Amino acid sequence: MAKNDMKKDVAVPALGFVGMLRWAWTQLTSMKTALFLLLLLAVAAVPGSLFPQRSVNPEQVTIYLTNKPTAGEWLDRFQLFDVYSSVWFSAIYMLLFVSLIGCILPRVKKHAKALRTPPPRTPSRLNRLPQNGTIEIQSAAESGLSDAEIARQAAALLKKRGYRSEARTEGPTPSVGAERGYIREIGNLLFHISLVGLLASVGIGGAFGYNGQRVLVEGETFVNSLVSYDSFKPGTFFKEDSLDPYSVKLDKFNITFDRESTTHFGQPIDFTAEVETRRSPDAEPQKETIRVNHPLRIDGADMYLVGNGYAPVVTVRDGAGNVAFSGPVVSVPQDGMYTSLMVIKAPDAKPDQLGFQGFLLPTAMTDETGFAISGDPNAINPQLQLNSYYGNLGLDDGNPQNVYVLETDALKELNNRNLDAGGIVLSAGQTYKLPDGKGSISFDGLKRFIGVDIAYDPSKRPVAIFAALSLLGLGISLFTARRRAWVKVKTSVDGSGREERIIEYGLLARGEDHGLESEAKELRKLLEQQWPAVERAGV
Amino acid sequence: MENNMPTINVALGQYSDLFMLLAAIVYASAFVAFAWDLAKSSKLIQEIDAATLASEKKALVAAGAVGTPPPGGAENELVNDSMTYTATSAKRMAAKVAVSLTWLGVLLQGFAVVARGIAAGRVPWGNMYEFLSTGSFLVALVFSLVLLKKDLRFMGTFVIGLVTVMLCGATMGFPTPVAHLVPALQSYWLIIHVSIAVLASSLFTITFAMNVLQLVQHARMDALAAGKPDKMPFMRLVPGAAPLENFAYRINAVAFVMWTFTVMAGAIWAEAAWGRYWGWDTKEVWSFVIWVVYAGYLHARATGGWTGARSAWLSIIGYLCIVFNFTVVNIYFNGLHSYAGL
Incomplete structure (x- = not known):
């Protein structure tokens, strides 16, 4: 980025308004400010890893706010649960990018000019340069080559080595000015411009995208429309008609567990969802799979496998014998053995609404203490262990409820291990009659479900392109060297009247260049190959 | 990746564990040798300075010249600024032993890391134990390779000390038998x-x-x-x-x-x-x-x-x-x- 070229002794009061603006701009675009903003950005990013973030894990934020209401309120006031969209974080990176653009523009202009300018003029004393040397060669009389001719040949030699060179043959001492590594600055500019492009792509592309979640039980079909999503987060410029009308039916979900290892027995080693897709309502159905790391690529909105579990199929009848609920119930796995928490709500049951909560044990067995546990993640001996309730489920007042939580405060217990009636224990195919003729519940079968994320983000492609360009630019700017070289040809007459001719060369690095010394050696070698050094006796 | 996962080779995995331990012991010895090199450096420096002084005196007497050249000529530097090996480099016996031990450790650990990968049928960096054991191997390998060209032995105590800590951390803190990768x-x-x-x-x-x-x-x-x-x-x-x-x-x-x-x-x-x-x-x-x-x-x-x-x-x-x-x-x-x- 631009070096700090502001004047040190600026007198602020004398500047006036425009002067103040210019002063502020110079300050903002100075290297020191950019460095400060960069380090500030690093510090500002840290709180996002210390506190739960709404953008990453909204449930954790709710839990934090419930557990620590006072601290949470203050943290929330300073947007510490939304660090990366907060005013202060945005301010830092916006300022940084303004500063960056302020650096890039003049440098593009400067470098465009440098590309059209011949190499800098030859300094009068090359021995002041960090790398320099002299070689005495045959005089014009001995070799038949004039000083100017030597300079022209040296220029050609440097050009072959990748320098842009210019022979200066007017005047008493012909010389060559040369420079190479203009691409270093091009790489540098490419890197920084690509970063701006990357940020712009993220901002603009993200606004047109959307993402959502859906739980899909085996046999169910997802149709890409707003009502099909369990949760949906649109970008600012999202329009409903941008949803591609495709459909995905989950045929079967397979998990492979490790059955060989004694130490990792039962650890999942593969998840595969077999699906039937239709790219549009009248398209031919296709058999495809969704796996972790292998999403279902659908142009416009890809589908990612992010979770799975069991969905026991349950039928609940009320006291009158009518079906109050029937279908798969999504249960939430709690451990590696898929011991899963489940809640059933039957608001249609009469005269009282019915509620159930408890566990699904895919492979029910009892441990040493007589406690029922699941011994395997596969459904070898599936069993439901439930408590039941009746009363008002609280669904009728219109307040949204979490489907995975049963509010039991207003309900009366029917079945519980502490009651005389005991808890409900159901194996597959069994039916249990609720006490007091409140109805029955039957465990009809077991299905698996998957949790999928559906994401559409048009910024992906431009972000990938800009990222690749920035990496290319970074590599070029760090691993190419910008160097200047000069060669002078000097002829002088010594005391005895003999002509003595010397080639003098010098090199200067622009920016970091640890290879300047070896470049000087290489250049000397090339010069000596072309014009062998002469050894004068007694010198 | 396919569903038909390669079989875990438990025996090879146990050999890998054993060689990790051996490498840790060798690295610990290399660490001691590097530390010894630093500890006795002052004695070595004195010896070299004395030798330099003596040879310069001799040269002075022989040439009959007057004036004092700066003590410790370039050829007697223990290290130089381009970090290449100098004439006195070979005099550091403890450091030479330390570098040999480091290479032995790299070979032992290299076998252990490769064996782990073969035993699991995949790259050996899928959990904390493997991040640490493979990571420390790479640190030691990169350091040893740089040592071929540059005299960075002054860093040996730190680098090999760190490698030892990482490897001990892996074997004691996070011992994990060979297993398949999670999906x-x-x-x-x-x-x-x-x-x-x-x-x-x-x-x-x-x-x-x-x-x-x-x-x-x-x-x-x-x-x-x-x-x-x-x-x-x-x-x-x-x-x-x-x-x-x-x-x-x-x-x-x-x-x-x-x-x-x-x-x-x-x-x-x-x-x-x-x-x-x-x-x-x-x-x-x-x-x-x-x-x-x-x-x-x-x-x-x-x-x-x-x-x-x-x-x-x-x-x-x-x-x-x-x-x-x-x-x-x-x-x-x-x-x-x-x-x-x-």
Whole structure:
């Protein structure tokens, strides 16, 4: 980025308004400010890893706010649960990018000019340069080559080595000015411009995208429309008609567990969802799979496998014998053995609404203490262990409820291990009659479900392109060297009247260049190959 | 990856564990030898100085010349500023033993790492034990390879000390028998993303040591210039602050490009796994912080008033962030990158 070229002794009061603006701009675009903003950005990013973030894990934020209401309120006031969209974080990176653009523009202009300018003029004393040397060669009389001719040949030699060179043959001492590594600055500019492009792509592309979640039980079909999503987060410029009308039916979900290892027995080693897709309502159905790391690529909105579990199929009848609920119930796995928490709500049951909560044990067995546990993640001996309730489920007042939580405060217990009636224990195919003729519940079968994320983000492609360009630019700017070289040809007459001719060369690095010394050696070698050094006796 | 997973070779896995232990013991001995080299350096320095003085006296008498040449000619330097081996390099017996032991450790651990990979039928970096054991192997290997060209033996105590700690941490802190990868890690991006991350981290480890020594050398030179006695004569085995800074910069530049690639490859993998290329997961946050700190370091080198000690501090802070990201974030923070196998 631009070096700090502001004047040190600026007198602020004398500047006036425009002067103040210019002063502020110079300050903002100075290297020191950019460095400060960069380090500030690093510090500002840290709180996002210390506190739960709404953008990453909204449930954790709710839990934090419930557990620590006072601290949470203050943290929330300073947007510490939304660090990366907060005013202060945005301010830092916006300022940084303004500063960056302020650096890039003049440098593009400067470098465009440098590309059209011949190499800098030859300094009068090359021995002041960090790398320099002299070689005495045959005089014009001995070799038949004039000083100017030597300079022209040296220029050609440097050009072959990748320098842009210019022979200066007017005047008493012909010389060559040369420079190479203009691409270093091009790489540098490419890197920084690509970063701006990357940020712009993220901002603009993200606004047109959307993402959502859906739980899909085996046999169910997802149709890409707003009502099909369990949760949906649109970008600012999202329009409903941008949803591609495709459909995905989950045929079967397979998990492979490790059955060989004694130490990792039962650890999942593969998840595969077999699906039937239709790219549009009248398209031919296709058999495809969704796996972790292998999403279902659908142009416009890809589908990612992010979770799975069991969905026991349950039928609940009320006291009158009518079906109050029937279908798969999504249960939430709690451990590696898929011991899963489940809640059933039957608001249609009469005269009282019915509620159930408890566990699904895919492979029910009892441990040493007589406690029922699941011994395997596969459904070898599936069993439901439930408590039941009746009363008002609280669904009728219109307040949204979490489907995975049963509010039991207003309900009366029917079945519980502490009651005389005991808890409900159901194996597959069994039916249990609720006490007091409140109805029955039957465990009809077991299905698996998957949790999928559906994401559409048009910024992906431009972000990938800009990222690749920035990496290319970074590599070029760090691993190419910008160097200047000069060669002078000097002829002088010594005391005895003999002509003595010397080639003098010098090199200067622009920016970091640890290879300047070896470049000087290489250049000397090339010069000596072309014009062998002469050894004068007694010198 | 296919469903028909390769069979785990348990016996080979146990051989791997054994060779890890052997390597740890050898590294510990190498560490002692490196420390011994530093401890007896003052005696060696005295001997060399005395020999230099004597030979110069002889030369002076022979030539009958007057005037005092500076003591300790270039050929008697223990280290030089380009960190190449000098005429006196071979006189450091303890250091020679230490380097031989390091190579032995690298061979033993190399076998252990490869055996682990073959036993599992996959790349050996899928949990915390493997991150540490393979990571420490890479640090030791990179250091040994650099030693072939450059005399960085002055860093041996630190680097091999760290390798020993990492390897002991792996075998004692996170012992994990060989197993298949969890589905989330079954991707060829594991090979690319993690290997480059570990390689970049091992380069950052070396520059961290250089930048710390740079600061110590800087303070020592200031003290010597102020006429104070030399409290750390073993630092004569270490090059000057400026060459340390320059060499660290060269390596940091390479490591920074690698880290940039690591973050990008991680983003591509994240897109395939989670449907978004960047989501401020804790690991992503810290990778970003590390990237920004080292970007700051590279810029600081081109900013007036920020070269030397200040930029060295940035490099050190960047490395501390890497250590934090690797240890605390892996073990204590809940995130999508929770593959420590704990």
